[in-house]
Amino acid sequence: MPADYNGRWEMVSNDKFEDILKAIDIDFATRKIASHLSQTKEIVQDGDKFETKTLSTFRNYEVNFTIGEEFEEHTKGLDNRKVMTTVTRDGDKLVCVQKGEKDNRGWKQWLEGDMLHLEIHVLDKVCHQVFKKSQ
Numbered sequence: 233m234p235a236d237y238n239g240r241w242e243m244v245s246n247d248k249f250e251d252i253l254k255a256i257d258i259d260f261a262t263r264k265i266a267s268h269l270s271q272t273k274e275i276v277q278d279g280d281k282f283e284t285k286t287l288s289t290f291r292n293y294e295v296n297f298t299i300g301e302e303f304e305e306h307t308k309g310l311d312n313r314k315v316m317t318t319v320t321r322d323g324d325k326l327v328c329v330q331k332g333e334k335d336n337r338g339w340k341q342w343l344e345g346d347m348l349h350l351e352i353h354v355l356d357k358v359c360h361q362v363f364k365k366s367q
């Protein structure tokens with residue numbers, strides 16, 4: 233039985249998010265706002281299909297995907313780039329590769345008890361976020 237990501241997850245830590253924002257060319261003022269935000273993730277998972285929303289008081293980001301199916305992702309409201317995205321499973325981990333202008337772009341997501349971990353990487357930068365299950 234694969235990991236169940238369904239639910240609402242509240243951010244408890246966000247290490248080096250600003251490094252990621254800088255690596256995707258987000259301006260200084262926006263970085264200062266964005267890096268201090270608490271994020272909430274809402275995930276609806278049905279087998280291999282995921283609907284995800286990352287919410288904050290400043291901006292929201294939604295992306296839906298199916299495991300193993302490449303799609304064009306528009307990072308609307310973030311850096312507004314187009315990337316070719318594929319999410320696969322590595323055991324219980326989700327591994328996302330975002331092919332585009334920025335090398336080594338993607339994320340990994342996994343569960344540890346009632347905590348959700350998300351590692352976002354771009355170029356040589358890595359951000360580690362932790363969320364706690366709230367619903």
Ligand code: VLP
Nearest residue numbers: 258266284286288291292293309310311
């Ligand atoms: C919005 C989102 C920053 C909150 C901060 C506003 C850049 C795996 C996957 C979703 C991702 C990470 C997306 C990061 C969204 C930040 C606004 C600033 C400008 O996560 O959880 O499926 O794709």
